Amino acid sequence: MWNKKNLYTGISLILFIIFIYWADNNLDPYKMRILILCGIYVILALSLNLVNGFTGLFSLGTAGFMAVGAYTCALLTMSPEMKEMAFFLEPLIWPLNQIQIPFLPALIISGLVSAVIGFLIAFPVLRLKGDYLAIATLGFSEILRVVIINAQSITNGALGLKGIPKYTTVYWSWGLALLTIYLMVNLINSSYGRALRAIREDETAAQVMGINLFYHKITAFTISAFLAGIGGALQGNLIRTVDPTMYVFQLTFQILLIVVLGGIGSITGSVIAAVIITVLMEALRVVESPMTIGPLHIPGISGMRMVVFSLLLMVVILFYQQGFMGQREFSWDWLSRKGRDNEQTIGS
Amino acid sequence: MNFQLFLQNLANGISLGSLYALIAIGYTMVYGILRFINFAHGEIIMLATYFVYFGILIFSMPWWLAFIFSIILTSLLGMGIEKVAYKPLRDSPRISILISAIGVSFLIQNLSLVIFGGRPKAFCQPSIFTKMVTFGNVKITSITFITPIIAGILLYFVTYLVNNTKTGMAMRATAKDFDTAKLMGIDIDKIISLTFTLGSALAAVGGIMWGLRYPQIHPFIGTMPGLKCFIAAVVGGIGNIPGAVLGGFMLGIMEIMLVAFLPGLTGYRDAFAFVLLIIILLVRPTGILGEKIAEKV
Amino acid sequence: MNKLLEVEDISIKFGGLTAVQNFSLDLKPGEIVGLIGPNGAGKTTVFNIITGIYKPTSGKIFFKGEDITFLRPDQITKMGIARTFQNIRLFTNLPVIENVLVGQHLRLKSSWFNASFNTRSYRKEEKEMRERAFKLLEDVGLYEMRNEKAGSLPYGQQRRLEIARALATNPELVLLDEPAAGMSPQESQELMEFIREIRERFKVTIFMIEHHMRVVMGICERIKVIDHGVTIAHGTPNEIQNNDRVIEAYLGVDLNA
Ligand SMILES: Nc1ncnc2c1ncn2[C@@H]1O[C@H](COP(=O)(O)OP(=O)(O)OP(=O)(O)O)[C@@H](O)[C@H]1O
Ligand SMILES: [Mg+2]
Numbered sequence: 085m086w087n088k089k090n091l092y093t094g095i096s097l098i099l100f101i102i103f104i105y106w107a108d109n110n111l112d113p114y115k116m117r118i119l120i121l122c123g124i125y126v127i128l129a130l131s132l133n134l135v136n137g138f139t140g141l142f143s144l145g146t147a148g149f150m151a152v153g154a155y156t157c158a159l160l161t162m163s164p165e166m167k168e169m170a171f172f173l174e175p176l177i178w179p180l181n182q183i184q185i186p187f188l189p190a191l192i193i194s195g196l197v198s199a200v201i202g203f204l205i206a207f208p209v210l211r212l213k214g215d216y217l218a219i220a221t222l223g224f225s226e227i228l229r230v231v232i233i234n235a236q237s238i239t240n241g242a243l244g245l246k247g248i249p250k251y252t253t254v255y256w257s258w259g260l261a262l263l264t265i266y267l268m269v270n271l272i273n274s275s276y277g278r279a280l281r282a283i284r285e286d287e288t289a290a291q292v293m294g295i296n297l298f299y300h301k302i303t304a305f306t307i308s309a310f311l312a313g314i315g316g317a318l319q320g321n322l323i324r325t326v327d328p329t330m331y332v333f334q335l336t337f338q339i340l341l342i343v344v345l346g347g348i349g350s351i352t353g354s355v356i357a358a359v360i361i362t363v364l365m366e367a368l369r370v371v372e373s374p375m376t377i378g379p380l381h382i383p384g385i386s387g388m389r390m391v392v393f394s395l396l397l398m399v400v401i402l403f404y405q406q407g408f409m410g411q412r413e414f415s416w417d418w419l420s421r422k423g424r425d426n427e428q429t430i431g432s
Numbered sequence: 433m434n435f436q437l438f439l440q441n442l443a444n445g446i447s448l449g450s451l452y453a454l455i456a457i458g459y460t461m462v463y464g465i466l467r468f469i470n471f472a473h474g475e476i477i478m479l480a481t482y483f484v485y486f487g488i489l490i491f492s493m494p495w496w497l498a499f500i501f502s503i504i505l506t507s508l509l510g511m512g513i514e515k516v517a518y519k520p521l522r523d524s525p526r527i528s529i530l531i532s533a534i535g536v537s538f539l540i541q542n543l544s545l546v547i548f549g550g551r552p553k554a555f556c557q558p559s560i561f562t563k564m565v566t567f568g569n570v571k572i573t574s575i576t577f578i579t580p581i582i583a584g585i586l587l588y589f590v591t592y593l594v595n596n597t598k599t600g601m602a603m604r605a606t607a608k609d610f611d612t613a614k615l616m617g618i619d620i621d622k623i624i625s626l627t628f629t630l631g632s633a634l635a636a637v638g639g640i641m642w643g644l645r646y647p648q649i650h651p652f653i654g655t656m657p658g659l660k661c662f663i664a665a666v667v668g669g670i671g672n673i674p675g676a677v678l679g680g681f682m683l684g685i686m687e688i689m690l691v692a693f694l695p696g697l698t699g700y701r702d703a704f705a706f707v708l709l710i711i712i713l714l715v716r717p718t719g720i721l722g723e724k725i726a727e728k729v
Numbered sequence: 730m731n732k733l734l735e736v737e738d739i740s741i742k743f744g745g746l747t748a749v750q751n752f753s754l755d756l757k758p759g760e761i762v763g764l765i766g767p768n769g770a771g772k773t774t775v776f777n778i779i780t781g782i783y784k785p786t787s788g789k790i791f792f793k794g795e796d797i798t799f800l801r802p803d804q805i806t807k808m809g810i811a812r813t814f815q816n817i818r819l820f821t822n823l824p825v826i827e828n829v830l831v832g833q834h835l836r837l838k839s840s841w842f843n844a845s846f847n848t849r850s851y852r853k854e855e856k857e858m859r860e861r862a863f864k865l866l867e868d869v870g871l872y873e874m875r876n877e878k879a880g881s882l883p884y885g886q887q888r889r890l891e892i893a894r895a896l897a898t899n900p901e902l903v904l905l906d907e908p909a910a911g912m913s914p915q916e917s918q919e920l921m922e923f924i925r926e927i928r929e930r931f932k933v934t935i936f937m938i939e940h941h942m943r944v945v946m947g948i949c950e951r952i953k954v955i956d957h958g959v960t961i962a963h964g965t966p967n968e969i970q971n972n973d974r975v976i977e978a979y980l981g982v983d984l985n986a
Pocket of ligand 1: 743746748766767768769770771772773774775815
C-alpha cells in the first residue's frame with residue numbers, strides 16, 4: 085500500500101514536471117508569468133500557514149519579510165552599473181555597490197537575512213498572543229517599510245530599485261515551491277509538527293507535556309520568515325522592480341486570503357488556494373483596466389479586485405469557515421475509497 | 433527651541449492627542465466587550481468624512497447639518513457592520529472575528545475607492561475652524577483648541593454614561609463577564625449593538641475633526657489614524673476608557689514633540705506609534721492603566 | 730536517596746488571598762499519596778506550583794534532590810513530573826494517537842532538519858515513538874480508538890487518555906487531579922485498579938487529588954488534608970477518617986461514603 089502511494093506520488097510529480105516543461109515551451113510570457121507567480125504564492129501561503137495555521141500564532145508580518153527578501157536579493161544580483169544608475173540621489177554604500185553574485189546564493193542569503201530579522205522580531209513579539217500578536221507583527225512590518233523608505237543609501241528610499249535581473253524562471257519558482265511543499269509535509273507530519281499543533285490547541289497543556297513553547301514558536305516563526313524572504317526575493321527578480329509601496333498590508337492580506345480560503349492549517353488547501361487566487365488576481369485585472377466593447381468605452385475601475393477579494397474573504401469566514409480543506413490533507417486513500425487512516429496522512 | 437515654540441507644539445500635541453483619544457475610546461469599548469480589534473474602525477473614520485463631503489455636495493447642507501448627518505449615518509453603519517460581520521462569529525474562534533474585521537476594513541476601503549474614486553477631495557473648511565487665534569504670543573488655528581474642547585465634552589459624556597447609568601452598568605457587566613451578564617438577564621445583543629453605535633459616533637466626530645485638520649480626504653485616510661488609535665488604546669490599557677484617553681494624549685503629544693525636537697526623524701513619524709506599542713507591550717503588557725488577569729488552570 | 734519529591738513550606742498569594750500556606754510534603758519512590766480538602770482549599774494550586782505553572786510566593790521544591798522551584802513547566806516535565814488536569818485538557822482536535830505522541834516529543838533526539846527531510850534516522854525514531862505509543866494505548870485500553878479525535882471519546886476514556894498522555898512523557902512522578910471526577914461508583918472502582926496497575930507497570934509514584942473518598946481511602950497509603958490553604962491533617966487513611974479537624978472541615982460530608 086505504502087509503495088503504491090509513493091508510486092502515485094512519483095507519477096504525479098513526473099506529469100507535473102512534464103507540464104512545466106511543456107508550459108515553458110508553449111505558453112506566452114503573460115501566462116508564464118502567472119504560472120511563476122502561482123509557485124511563489126504557494127511558498128508564501130505555506131510560510132504564513134506554518135505560523136497562523138499550524139502553530140496558532142496570528143502573525144501579519146509577511147509583507148515585511150517579503151520586502152527584506154526582495155531588497156536583499158535585488159541588491160545582491162543587480163550589476164554595479166545598474167545600481168549606480170538607480171542610486172542617483174544618494175550612492176549605495178560599500179560593499180553593496182560592488183557586489184554581484186549568482187541567483188542561488190543570493191536567494192539563500194535573502195532567506196537567511198529575512199530569517200535573522202524574523203528571529204530578532206520574534207523575541208519581543210512572541211510574548212504576545214492573539215490580536216496583540218497580530219497588531220505587533222503588522223506594526224513591525226510597517227516599521228520595516230518606513231525604515232526602507234528612509235534608508236536612502238541602502239534601499240534607494242521611495243524610488244525603489246529598478247532593473248533587477250529577471251532570474252526567476254518557472255523552474256526556480258515551482259522547483260522551490262515543490263521543495264517547500266515536500267519539507268512542509270514532512271515537518272508537519274513529524275513530531276515537531278505535532279508539537280506545533282499541540283501548542284495551537286492548548287498552550288498550557290502543551291507546556292505541561294514538556295514542550296518548550298518559546299523555542300518551538302520562535303523556530304516556526306523564523307522558518308516562516310525565511311520562506312517569506314525567499315518568496316519576496318523570487319517575486320522581486322520576476323517583476324524586476326521593487327519599491328516600498330509594494331509591501332503594504334494589502335500584500336499580507338492577499339496571502340492571508342489564500343490561507344483562509346484553503347483552510348487554516350491545511351497544506352493542500354494552501355497550495356490549491358494559492359493557484360486559484362493568483363489566477364483570479366490576474367483574471368480580475370481586466371476589470372481594473374479600461375475596456376472598449378464595441379462603441380462602449382468603460383474606464384478601468386481601480387479597487388474592484390480588492391472588493392472582490394475582501395468579499396470573498398468575508399464570505400468564507402462567515403459561511404464556510406473551514407475553507408476548501410479545513411485542517412484535512414490530500415491523500416491517495418481518497419481515490420482508493422479505503423477511508424481515512426490517520427497513520428499515513430499527508431501526500432503519502 | 434524657545435519656550436513659545438514649545439507651547440505652540442504642546443497645543444498642537446494636545447489637540448492631536450484629544451483626537452486620538454476620541455477614536456481610541458471606540459476601540460477600547462469594543463475590545464472591552466468582545467475582546468477583538470475592530471480593524472474596520474479606521475474605515476469608519478474615513479467614511480464619516482465622505483458623508484460630510486457628500487452631505488454638502490449633493491444635499492447642499494450647511495456644514496453643521498452635514499456634520500450631524502454624517503454622525504448619524506456613521507453610527508448606523510457601525511451598528512450594521514457588527515450585525516453583518518461580527519455577530520454571526522461570536523461563538524467562533526477569536527481569530528475568525530479578527531479576520532472578518534480585516535475583511536470589512538479592506539472591503540470598505542476598496543468599495544470607497546471604486547465608488548468615490550482615488551483622487552483626493554477637499555473637505556469643507558468653515559471659517560470658524562480656520563481662524564487664527566493668539567494666546568499671549570502663541571498663535572494657533574481655532575480648530576487646535578476647539579478639538580480638545582469638543583473631545584473633553586464627549587469624554588465627559590461617555591464616562592458619565594458608562595459609570596452612572598443603567599445602560600453603562602450593563603456595558604461594564606458585559607465587559608467583565610459575558611456569560612454571567614447574559615444569565616443576569618442583560619440583553620447582550622442590545623448592549624453590543626449600542627457599544628458599536630456609540631464607538632462609531634465618536635469615531636465620526638474624530639473623523640470630522642481629522643478632516644478639518646487635514647482637509648484632504650481619500651479612501652485610505654482612515655488606515656493610519658485607525659492603527660494609531662488602536663495603539664493608543666493598548667498603551668493606555670485596552671478595555672479601560674480613561675486609559676484610552678491617556679494613551680491618546682500620550683501618543684499625540686509625543687508624536688508632535690518627536691517631529692519638533694528631532695526633525696531628522698520626521699520620516700519615522702508613522703513608525704513611532706508602533707515602536708511605542710512594542711515597548712509598552714513588553715514592559716507592561718496590560719497597558720498603563722490595565723489590570724492584570726492571571727489565567728486560572 | 731529515598732525522597733523523590735520534597736516540598737518545603739510553600740505559600741502562594743493571589744492578591745489578598747493566600748491560596749496555599751506553608752504546605753510541605755515528602756514523597757518516597759513508589760508511594761501513592763492523596764491530597765484532599767473541601768472545594769477551593771488550594772489543592773489544584775499545589776499541583777500548579779509543583780508543575781511550575783505558578784511560582785510560589787515563598788518556599789522551595791526539590792525533585793530528586795534538585796531545586797525545581799523556579800523552572801518552567803516544560804523543564805519540570807522533562808525532569809520526570811507529569812500531570813493531568815481537573816477539567817481534562819486534551820488536544821481535542823487531534824487524534825488519540827497524536828495526543829500520546831505529543832507526550833513523547835520532549836524525548837525526541839532528531840533535529841528540525843532531520844524531521845523536515847524525513848531522514849533515515851528520523852524515520853527510525855518516529856517508528857519507535859509510534860510503537861511505544863501503540864503499546865501505551867494498549868495498556869490503557871484505547872488502542873482501538875487510536876484514530877478517533879480525542880474530543881470525541883466518552884468522558885471516562887478521555888480521563889484515561891489524559892493519564893496515558895502523562896505517562897508518555899516517561900515520568901517518575903504522576904500528579905492526578907481528581908481522576909475519578911464525574912465517574913460512577915463502578916467506573917471509579919475500575920479506575921482504582923487502573924491506578925494501581927499503572928504504578929506497578931510504569932514504576933511511578935502517584936500523588937493524587939480526589940473527592941471520591943472511597944477511591945482515596947482505597948488506594949492511598951498516606952493522605953494530606955488541606956483547608957483554606959492550610960494543612961490540617963496528615964496520616965494513613967485510618968487516621969484521617971477519625972481525625973476531628975478533618976471531620977469538622979468536611980462537616981456534612983460522610984467520609985465513609
Ligand atoms: N490564578 C488565580 N488567580 C486568583 N485566584 C486563584 C487563582 N488560582 C486559584 N485561585 C484561588 O485559589 C483558591 C484555591 O483554588 P484551587 O483551585 O487550588 O482549589 P481546589 O482545592 O483545587 O478546589 P476544587 O476542589 O474546587 O478543585 C480558590 O479560592 C481560587 O479561587
Ligand atoms: Mg481543584
